[in-house]
Amino acid sequence: MEPQGGWSRRQFIQISSAVAGGATVLGTGAAAIGVPTGQHAPDPQVGGIKILRSACMMCNAGCGIQVKVQNGIAIKIDGNPYCPQSNEYASAGKDVVESDLAPTALGTLCARGQAGLKTLYDPLRLQHPLKRMGQRGAGQWQTISWDQAIAEICYGGQLPEGPFEGLAAIRSTAPISAAESKYMDEAPSTGFGPRSNQLVMVSGRNQNSDLTKRFMDAFGSINHLDHTSICNAAYKTGGYHTFTNPKKAKGTYNFKPILENATYVVLFGTNPVEANVPTNTFGRLVASMVKNGGKIVVVDPRFSNTAAKAHRWVPIKPGYEGAFAFGMMRWLIDNGKIDVDFLTRPHEDAAKKVINGKQHYSWSDATYLIDTAKHVRLDSAQAGVLWANLTMAAGKAETVLTVTSTAGFPSKGTLKIGSELITYTGKTDTTFTGLGRGASGTTAADAALDAQISIPWMVISGGQAVPYNTVDQADLEFVGKVNNIDCETSFSMLADEVSLKTVDEYETLCGLEVGTIATVSSEFASAKAPVADMYRGAQSTTNGYYNCRAIFLLNGLMGNVDRIGGFAMGPRFNGAEPARPVTTSTSGVKLDRGKTKYAGTKPKPTRQWYPIAEVGITQEILPSAKIGYPYAIKALMTFTHNSAQTIPFPQSQVAALVDTKAIPLHICSTIFMDETAALADYVLPDGMYLEKWASPMAGYPTIHTKASTIRRPVVGTFDPITKHYIPAFPDTMLFDDVLIRIAVELGLPNFGLNGAGAGKDIFTAWQYYNLFFSGGDYTQGLDEKADYMRMGGKRQNPAEIADPANPAFALNRYGDRVDIFYEKAAASKNALTGKYFSGVPIFEEPGIAMDGTKLVPPAGYDLTLITFKRGWHTQSRTSSNEWLAEIERANRLWINSVDAKARGITNGDRVRVSTPAHTTGEVGRAYVTEEIRPGVVGVSAHFGRREAGSKQHMADGQPMPHNANIGGGLSANHLMWPEPAFPDLCLTDAASGMAAFLSPSVKVEKL
């Protein structure tokens, strides 16, 4: 007998019939007739099959897929052979065209990608809008019409606790005042912004973020919040602060090793054979690299499937990846193995110049002088070398500046007035011309007559301090006085930090055998193409930011950025946000305080603020809302985001979600009854990814040629007259369409009639994405006849990774500055401790609370818990997919045989894992193994679901479909520690805001 929730032939036919009722069925071009037989041959060769190409979203990597659709029913998903994530091939020309591949070509997909069909037609999918009838979490619902749902969301209605305000009443430009906030003394002088900020949208895998942002901007709320702090906040922030990209005034983190040519790769806390983006590609590249004789070192407490392919497994103590990177830097510097030629080139022209047969395309700040007392870069005026004064009062849009004299200034480069950086491309005797105001991310500002203008960066050359752009190479190391100011170069500051410990001491911290760091460093240094990369294990800790900075800089010190076999980018073809005829702007403070400096009058804020994080701090949103900090909210929209399960220590997220006073209205758009939807007031059934448009998907930098994959529906019905799309379950609605309907209902600007300009209406998702695509690199919009629609995206020749004009370098280059010192970090404080962050990476122990204290585990909690992902599941969201559950239905606790023996545990025993905050713990089975370091236990991230279809809910008094088989195993997230000072928040990196997925200590008992 098939388990409850399985995809039976009868259910499949029911869905088929529902789809067949529509007008035009995608994939057939005509009204659907008949139903499939229920036989799902892996590669059907019968007639009437159409292939539609789109993008996978079973994980976030967006691999190209091609879906076989018969009579409007999707019957098979394969890899799109045109997508380089799914297939290795070369095209005949510079860009891929259809004739490059035979019609029979196929790409690869991972197991999750293939199982997308199960999610599409899963009978557990929500099929009608639901309104809560009992208490939040009671599982009592009423099905309602879309008209009712949208009317009540817009204009208010009645919930079991009483009436609530709708979005129309919440939208207001009046400022948040003491009536809405008990914390007005923590507001900046400009306040917390308008009351519209009391609408909060939180999204997870939001691949429709251009549209959701347009909606929130039109509404007037700044609270368009994301999930990045449970994803890659430390990686992203560390990347932005290393690859600062001053030419474009915007940093980046989009780098990956060019594995096709790398010869030695050190992977810190990442398992690309199973879990990096995209597994489908990264895993294949790892395998071919090994086959070609390349060496891989996996630094991970667990012997992952990538470690199984590796030349060396380094079973490090969890959270000490930064110490290992510091040990490597120490060894490389001490042994003269860094790329001094790269590091001493201080600007672009110098980098590109062939000197002693060497050339680069990126350069670094290694030689720039830092004022070590003020922790800012020394400028030419402070150095007493070069400056001028404005002979005009300059507005911030000025393109020419008149000064006393430009004598001594280089003919082009960067200038500084106050804290603003300005690029210039030419000069006369008394003017700077071709100005780009607000370069390097600084804010353009008005400048007064007589304001001093200087060169912002100084280096040492020939024993003198000189502007950075007057020499081709400068001194790497300097510690001394310039114009009586104590200075060091960026490199010297880093070297100082690195030399605080010996290689042996770093090794001891890492808990490794003597000689490990030296061996790896020596192999790394002598390799033809060495490169280092990291992900979850190295960054999802309280010291994640500094770990990532150190590992990124390993590449910088080796000068491998932009080099073939080194660290390089992966650009994409993109769309463009359609015009906004009405200027919309938001203001105030975001609820999560991400990217925001504390500027209140109260000396110390009530909760943490995150001035140097480059992302939103998702774990802060709901606990903050619960206490109305920094202001109370009135409505919460969650979209593809499941706070109640996916955030470490979700117990506190649940506590906030059940509080109807703190969150008076919760609207959740989802495809399943997940843990967050179960605590909503309105559950709006969304389309799944095979029924959606989205912004073009990047190939992630794993693909180093320019490439994008487009997503568009492959099933459902589409009305070519009204441009209205209905998903396969006909009473579901794309969240994009929901937002557009709400926007039109509320009369929000930039939606509806002429919403994107004259003759450009936005009444449907199709209209929005048609404009989005056509405004960018996809000029024919969503025209089904366009080549890129047939091929499922646009791509450069996937084989042309190297620049034909200079094959030692990547064709798609970063070509900008690599920063050792990040000035904004050095100038910013941890608001709770009052201590400055460091401008250069530092070694920091893991398990430091946000208030600076070291966590001390109580007696008995003596094992460290790590988390990891398997190749057949994605976070927790695929555990309900029966096809994938057949591979693994419940996880086990990985425990070393030494630790198991000490507790009398044998393989398969039932065990309890608990923390001081979760004493009832999680119960599961033990996997006793040598494949994890003693003292460490591991739990995969996919199981222990509380909802996701596993619980019985009732709608209109009738039981909703559920599957009691879902939900087995241990939930790793429930075993994460809360912050000692904030028991409603998981452990968090104060610098990047990254949530910790590493539990400092747990207790394991045999049951």
Ligand code: SF4
């Ligand atoms: S790696 Fe991710 S995007 Fe690619 S096929 Fe697998 S699940 Fe889909």
